[in-house]
Amino acid sequence: MRYIKLRDLEVSRIGLGAMGMSHGYTGAGTDEAESIRTVHRALELGVTLIDTAEIYGPYTNEELLGRALKGHRDQVVLATKFGLIAHAGAGPWNLDSSPNNIRTSVEGSLKRLGTDHIDLYYQHRVDPDTPIEETVGVLSELVEQGKIRTIGLSEAGPETIRRAHAVHPITAVQSEYSLWTRGLEERVLPLLRELRIGLVPFSPLGRGFLTGKIRSTEGFAEDDFRHDNPRFTGENFQRNLRIADEVQTVAAEAGATPAQVALAWLLAQGDDIAPIPGTKRVSRVEENTAADAVQLTDEQLAKLAGLPPASGDTHTEAALRMLER
Numbered sequence: 001m002r003y004i005k006l007r008d009l010e011v012s013r014i015g016l017g018a019m020g021m022s023h024g025y026t027g028a029g030t031d032e033a034e035s036i037r038t039v040h041r042a043l044e045l046g047v048t049l050i051d052t053a054e055i056y057g058p059y060t061n062e063e064l065l066g067r068a069l070k071g072h073r074d075q076v077v078l079a080t081k082f083g084l085i086a087h088a089g090a091g092p093w094n095l096d097s098s099p100n101n102i103r104t105s106v107e108g109s110l111k112r113l114g115t116d117h118i119d120l121y122y123q124h125r126v127d128p129d130t131p132i133e134e135t136v137g138v139l140s141e142l143v144e145q146g147k148i149r150t151i152g153l154s155e156a157g158p159e160t161i162r163r164a165h166a167v168h169p170i171t172a173v174q175s176e177y178s179l180w181t182r183g184l185e186e187r188v189l190p191l192l193r194e195l196r197i198g199l200v201p202f203s204p205l206g207r208g209f210l211t212g213k214i215r216s217t218e219g220f221a222e223d224d225f226r227h228d229n230p231r232f233t234g235e236n237f238q239r240n241l242r243i244a245d246e247v248q249t250v251a252a253e254a255g256a257t258p259a260q261v262a263l264a265w266l267l268a269q270g271d272d273i274a275p276i277p278g279t280k281r282v283s284r285v286e287e288n289t290a291a292d293a294v295q296l297t298d299e300q301l302a303k304l305a306g307l308p309p310a311s312g313d314t315h316t317e318a319a320l321r322m323l324e325r
Contacts, residue, residue, distance in 0.1 A: 001046030001292055004271050006198025007171040009120065009150050011077050013267060013292050015049030016042045016285060017202060017278030022061035025207075026221040027280075029057075032064060034280060039068040041282045043075050045289045051174075051200070051276045053081035053124055054109055058092050062112035073115055079200075080109050081124035081154060081174075095322065097127035097135040106147055122152035122174055125322045132164045140168040152200070157324030158191045170197050177201035177275075179210055179262050180231075180243055180310035193272065201266055204275035206310075207232075210262040212244045212251075230312035239311040246307055256294045259284075263291035265304045 002013040021035035022028055039050065050069075052061045062080060069076055082105035086096035109118060121142070123135060142148045150171035153164060164170055173192055175184050178201060192199055207226055208214050217232050226232040231240055244258065251261045259277070266275050277288045296304070313320060 001289065003048070004198075004274060006120075006200065006272070006274060007150070007169065007196055009077060009171050009198070011049040011274050012047045013274060014047065014263065014289050015051060015200070015274055015276035016047050017276040018050060018052045018061055018065055019056045020278045021280040022064055023056040024225045026219065026224045029060065031280065034282065035064060036068040038280055038282050038285050039065070040072070042285045042289070043072055045286065047285070047289060048075065049077045049079065049200075049274055049276065051079045051202070052113075053084070053122075054105055054112075055081070055084040055092060055124065058085060059108070059112060062109055066112050066114035070114060077119045078113065078115065079120035079122065079152070079174075080113065080118055081122040081152075082106065082109070083124040083127060095125055095127040095129070097123055097130045099134065099138040102135065102138045102142075106142055110147065117146055118148045120150050120152050120172060121148040122154045122172075123156070124154050126153070126156050126160050126324050132160050133167050136164045136167040136170075143168070155323045158187050160324055161188070161191060161195070161197070165195050165197065170195070172198040172200050172274075174200040174202055174276075176203045176314055177266065177273075178204045178206050179247065179265055179304055179307055180206050180240070181314055182309075193270075199270075199273045201273065201275040202278075204266050204277050205259055205262050209240065209244055210247055210258060212248045212258040214244075215241070228316060229314075230316070231310055231314065233312070236310075236312035243307050243310060247304070250296070250300050250304060254294060254296060254300060256291070257287055259287055260291035260294045261296065261300075261304070263288060264294040264296050265301060267292070268296060268301055 052065050083097045085092050086094040087104040139151045152172040154174040220227045247258045251258045
């Protein structure tokens with residue numbers, strides 16, 4: 001495993017997204033033992049960046065990682081997120097990045113994770129009711145107190161990123177970025193490079209679609225994020241299968257799996273990018289981390305870059321309203 005810098009924070013080139021172990025996907029939360037084995041195997045393979053959030057569960061994913069990382073905390077760059085639970089009122093899935101809510105959130109996360117500090121603490125979604133300067137001001141106090149090491153933003157737009165960075169250096173921005181979600185290339189990615197902010201792509205495998213293993217949506221449970229996701233429904237799904245087939249073609253040429261090719265393409269976009277493919281299985285974390293050794297030719301990279309845009313939005317209408325672009 002190679003290692004890179006997200007600003008001044010050294011992380012493994014490929015991280016691990018833990019959300020699906022407890023939340024969001026069919027079968028989440030049904031095999032804690034395998035999830036813990038997956039975390040331990042990732043550490044053995046050199047993965048250091050592990051990502052969670054208080055909203056995953058809610059809370060159960062942080063609790064799982066707290067158990068999995070007992071005795072291993074010093075091996076991990078631990079990232080979690082706040083801002084999608086309004087602790088004093090409306091509860092989960094309500095934006096709140098007010099100072100008091102942040103202070104409540106960080107104490108809860110520290111306790112559940114079984115640690116005295118969080119290495120990378122993200123605002124999960126921008127709160128339009130709280131100035132970003134106020135939010136980052138409180139986060140900078142938490143840095144001074146040693147409760148968090150660095151500050152991140154998730155799915156923030158260019159103006160918010162610039163304003164936040166003016167208050168305190170932002171270490172990383174986490175956004176959806178993959179072969180079929182490339183909207184940040186025009187405005188966000190150039191700004192991150194101007195300000196020396198790292199990029200942490202989530203859903204780098206298109207929520208499993210780019211692996212080529214999903215040929216039907218019939219197996220999705222009703223609480224699966226993809227059950228009503230526009231890219232996984234109706235004609236959009238059928239059109240998007242052609243993208244997965246093209247990735248499969250390149251994978252056959254490269255002697256790799258489609259998942260490894262999708263990750264290798266991301267890694268080729270710069271040495272300031274650390275994707276966090278999510279999985280709850282040992283076999284998948286072994287497959288994903290091996291992508292670090294896949295070298296795609298210029299012709300293969302160009303073919304992948306030229307894939308048609310995905311059909312359908314990345315989120316439902318309600319979820320899209322929480323994203324900045």
